[in-house]
Amino acid sequence: MTAPGPGPSGIERLTARLRGPTGWLLLVILVPWLAAVAWAPEDSVQGVVQKILYVHPPLAFAAYLGFLLTALAGGVFRWRGDEAWDRLARSSAEVGVLFCTLVVVTGPIWARGTWGRWWSWDPRLTVTLLLWFVYLAYLLLRGFTEGSERAARFAAVYGIIGIAVIPLNYFAIELAGGRAIHPENLARGSLGAGMGLPFLLGTLASLGAFVHLVVRRVELEGLRNRLAERAGADGGRGEEFGSWDT
Amino acid sequence: MGYVIAAYAVTLGTAAVYLLRLARERRSLVRELGSESAREQPGSPAGASPS
Numbered sequence: 001m002t003a004p005g006p007g008p009s010g011i012e013r014l015t016a017r018l019r020g021p022t023g024w025l026l027l028v029i030l031v032p033w034l035a036a037v038a039w040a041p042e043d044s045v046q047g048v049v050q051k052i053l054y055v056h057p058p059l060a061f062a063a064y065l066g067f068l069l070t071a072l073a074g075g076v077f078r079w080r081g082d083e084a085w086d087r088l089a090r091s092s093a094e095v096g097v098l099f100c101t102l103v104v105v106t107g108p109i110w111a112r113g114t115w116g117r118w119w120s121w122d123p124r125l126t127v128t129l130l131l132w133f134v135y136l137a138y139l140l141l142r143g144f145t146e147g148s149e150r151a152a153r154f155a156a157v158y159g160i161i162g163i164a165v166i167p168l169n170y171f172a173i174e175l176a177g178g179r180a181i182h183p184e185n186l187a188r189g190s191l192g193a194g195m196g197l198p199f200l201l202g203t204l205a206s207l208g209a210f211v212h213l214v215v216r217r218v219e220l221e222g223l224r225n226r227l228a229e230r231a232g233a234d235g236g237r238g239e240e241f242g243s244w245d246t
Numbered sequence: 247m248g249y250v251i252a253a254y255a256v257t258l259g260t261a262a263v264y265l266l267r268l269a270r271e272r273r274s275l276v277r278e279l280g281s282e283s284a285r286e287q288p289g290s291p292a293g294a295s296p297s
Contacts, residue, residue, distance in 0.1 A: 037254075052253045059257065098264055106253040113249035209261055216268045223275040230279075 009084035012222035015215045022212040029208050033201035040198045049113035054198045056106045057186065058206035059099050060128075064166050065210055066096020067135055071163045074156030086152045087225065089159055091217035093138050095210060100132045115181065123172040124182035131169050134162045 033054070043050035073089035076082070107125065108118040119125065138159055145151030173180040191199060 034254075048247050049249050051250045055253055055257050098260070102257050102260060105256055109249050109253045109256070213261070213264065213268070216265070216272065220268060220272055220275065223272065223279060227275060227279055 009082065009222065011084045011088055011218060015218040015222070018211075018215045019219060022208065022215055026205070026208040026212050029201060029205045033198065033205045036198035036201050039194075041192065041194045043192065046114050049110060051198075052106060052110040052113070053195070054202040055206075056103065056110055058199075058202040059106065060103045061203055062206040062210035063096050063100040063103055063131075064170075065207065066092050066099060066214070067131070067159075067163055067166060069214070070096060070135070070138070070159040074159040078153060078156045083152075083225070084222070086156065087221035088214075088218055089156060090142055091221055092214055093135055093142075093159065095213045095217055097132065097135050097139055098213070099206070099210060100128070100135065103128060104132055120181055122182045123176040123180050124169070127165065127169040127172045131162075131165045134165055135159075138162065 037051055037054045040051060040054065042048050069092040070089045073085045073092060077085035077089060107128070111120065112118050138155060141151060141155055141158065145155075168175070170185065173182055173184050186199075
């Protein structure tokens with residue numbers, strides 16, 4: 001008789017519980033957000049294209065959160081050695097890269113509508129591209145070194161070092177000292193009348209989508225791990241995937 | 247208006263495709279885990295798929 005595979009970890013039990021509620025919460029936010037965007041007043045300078053504001057920065061906030069969570073989970077994995085934290089780091093990086101990709105795509109669409117060109121080597125745009133490359137490299141590293149504990153431990157350190165790009169990205173405009181063409185970071189009261197609500201809902205929708213996707217992604221990693229552990233317990237496919245290879 | 251629609255369509259479309267991919271993979275893994283469990287249970291026919 002084969003030994004049963006291990007049960008899900010605390011993180012995976014939590015994600016299994018959160019999958020439904022976060023999905024419903026996201027649906028509940030999405031509809032009012034899109035309605036608020038439709039009814040938001042047009043900007044007097046940029047016109048209707050300014051409505052990209054309600055999706056572009058919120059996507060960036062979620063990408064920041066993804067990379068911060070990658071670093072945090074990677075740090076806990078290094079400290080406690082629990083693979084579940086590594087799976088959270090990896091999942092968070094993947095969803096963070098997805099959101100960062102959307103930032104890199106929606107930004108040029110907005111730029112084309114306002115500046116008349118798709119791209120400029122502005123400090124904010126350049127550092128955003130750098131941030132995207134840093135975590136894309138993290139995913140490539142994880143993809144090419146599947147199942148290696150040494151790579152997982154290295155990736156944890158890399159993920160922690162990578163977050164140094166986040167403050168550089170956020171403060172790029174101030175650091176550029178007036179040479180940037182990207183608008184400054186939003187401050188309290190800097191949005192026009194009627195623009196605060198769609199921006200707030202956009203931020204909640206983006207963060208809600210991030211949490212829901214990470215929850216689903218972590219759950220997937222947990223299922224893959226359980227399957228690999230069972231295969232390992234059967235003595236057959238254990239070396240194929242799932243077992244640490246130092 | 248085209249730029250606004252493009253930005254929102256790309257964002258929502260990409261997120262939806264990613265979500266569907268995760269859901270499909272989850273279904274397939276759950277099915278696979280279920281069939282592994284069925285194989286482990288004494289008396290259950292080998293390779294029987296769970297209901």
